Amino acid sequence: MTQQSFLSEILARIAGAGRSRTQAVEDTAASLISLCHSLVRDVSEAEGLKISRQILDIYAAADVAEKAAFFFAVSREFGPDDAALSAAVANWTPGDIDAARALHFVAEPQTQELIRTINRVPGATVELVAMRADLLAHAKQNPHLRGLDSDFQHLFKSWFNRGFLEMRQINWSTSAQILEKIITYEAVHEIADWDDLRQRVGDPDRMLFAFFHPAMPDDPLIFVEVALLSEVPNAIGPILAVDRKQTDLDTATVATFYSISNCHAGLRGVSFGNFLIKQVVAELQKLRPNLKTFVTLSPVPGLRKWAEQSLLNGDALLSDTDKATLSELGENYLPQDDFVTKLAARFLTEAKRASGTAADPVAHFHLGNGATLLRVHPGADQSPRGIASSWGVMVNYLYDGETIEQNHQAYANHHDVSASPSIIALSKG
Template identity: 50%
Template sequence: MTFLADILSTVFERRYRFRMSDKTDDRPLEALVADLIGATGEVSGVTMARQILSRYATLDDAEKQAFFHHLAEDLTISVPAVRAALETYEMGQSKASYRAFMEAAEPPRQELIRRLNQVPDATRSLVRMREDLLRLGRDDDALQALDLDFRHLFGSWFNRGFLVLRPVSWESPAQFLEKIIAYEAVHAIDSWDDLRRRLEPADRRCFAFLHPAMPDEPLIFVEVALTKGLPGSIQDLLAENREVIDADRADTAVFYSISNCQEGLAGISFGNSLIKQVVTDLSIELPGLKTFVTLSPIPGLVRKLKADGRQYDPTDDEKMRSLAANYLMTAKREDGLPLDPVARFHLGNGAMIHQVHAGADISEKGMQQSAGVMVNYLYDLAKVTQNHERFASSHTIAASSEIRSLSAAAEEALA
């Protein structure tokens, strides 16, 4: 019965697409938006949503910005209506008064976004739309407020419960692998041979989160090396002539690259869930794994050293390790969180700063960002929850004794 239903659904959807694609509505986009919000029939609503998304795709940046301003300024909440609904609710907290308050407090543009998402493949289009919004509304308060509505809805639609973890291998479809190459954000994949070296050997793994509404688009993926002991550099980890080991001989899983793929999903956190799920899955597959660490860049190190007027020599390994440890332990934003974005991510997940390695990334990017230094963040499953809670409540940084000693040495050198 399910198989038959799937066939009928597919046939109907194809006919439905064809039938609606022949019709166009040349009215202003604002009129189509108003009609969609007011639509009561499902078929008419889907037709209108398709028209809006199709028209939006043809707009230039100035027209997109005007469209966003229409949503931000004309489809916002009514402050008097919210105030009146709240007063009514305060006088009598009933189901009806609560519903009225919720309806008043939600801007019509949120319902618009929901209705746009009725169209097949609309989720992908809306992610691209938010990508435009983030780009065009960077310095615009009204558009940034509109983005909060997108972010609120996406936070529900891309909830962990809807995400699917999939292994990525050399046998994965070529179209999907092309996207892995394109989206790799940490260590560029130079060729198909380079990708093959990261996916095919027995001691390599890659995992991606997918969403059912975007099944051919990775949302985020992590590349993993299975090793004996901690690796000291990314060039050794990715060397063409390295020795491949059997997976069951490995005692360490190294997360050496985590790439977010969709700019339109910025601010929607996937990495925390991804790492924890991969750790769980690898622990089951390979019980010999005892250590789970990253080999991570330190993207803000050189910038901070230069800003503080601190001298550094990339060839002085011990001093670079000390400077890096001190930066990770002490450089903070105004809100008290670590200045380094990668540190914020992993420490917020409950990891600890474990080791730093000089000369670990001698690529042009690695030298520019961190003078070649990289860091291991350790995911100790017995301490992840405690570390996370302490970091979240008091911004306490979990670090090994070695890291603390290196940081203290840098402080003494300044005294």
């Protein structure tokens, strides 16, 4: 679908509400675009701040159709300066570094300068992050908006680079404003209520660490929840249980990362997790020298979907026995532990995307960070979500300081999956 036809479809959908509604969408987009053109012209700093604030306020009050029309207009009208770009191309010759640099800057779409200028307004960063979340929703349906999204992502990778991030431990004395956001943002294991939260951040054998940015000091970007245990865990239930027995800190030798939550859809594609885990490991080693093992207890969100699609597609990774077992498996029935354990091991070590990376997104994240796939645990997550995504399977990824860099390089360069001998044996079984 073309950019114009997609916009026409949006306008057509609201046409039933009358001409006045269609006109309102067009008027809002036109008003925003006019302000944007004024902003990128040479205006005073005070005037620029005033216009930027107007843009953000009008955008915040706009509805879905108005925002879509605005994105299309920005994408269409704020590209590179064609005349300047043509002149820069004509001036460039191989080996001319200064001319190449000039060409680079002239080739930059005006959208980037527009976004940078709007960001001068106090508090604008969080509003721009929310704006990109809206943009991502529209870009899913129309590829013509992906260039505009790449401009946002390019700037956000610079604004949110590791040098600007601050890691904090969240505990029960942390402000209620931040604690409320932890409840809202938890994306892996829902926090039921304030008592549940208190257990996760207040109990001595539970810890939570988050990254913050100076422009968003009370709004976490990503956080990881940690359980201090005496052995590598094989199920999530005992970790989350209200009536669980707390681990004696003198016997705690295992730090388990059991939940990692990215907090803002508008920061998708900006990597924080690898830095956070490594920094948390370093911090835990200082706080608790008796901790010797650092593992995750991770979901396998792609397993069931992969198996069901592979059955339909005749994937070579499934044996005839696998296909027969899956075919006989009812919608509400669980496969035998031995079968699903081997299937998960094969999926995590051998199923790949077209790019060659691991098909499972969680596996891709941890393997890319240099972790080793350690163990597979059938029936480890009995929640409806866990059953629906992986028949309840969870896995451990081991973060071993001596092998992290080697594993990272092997995965980044050759897509090699670091797995324990037991996992390799399972995958071949």
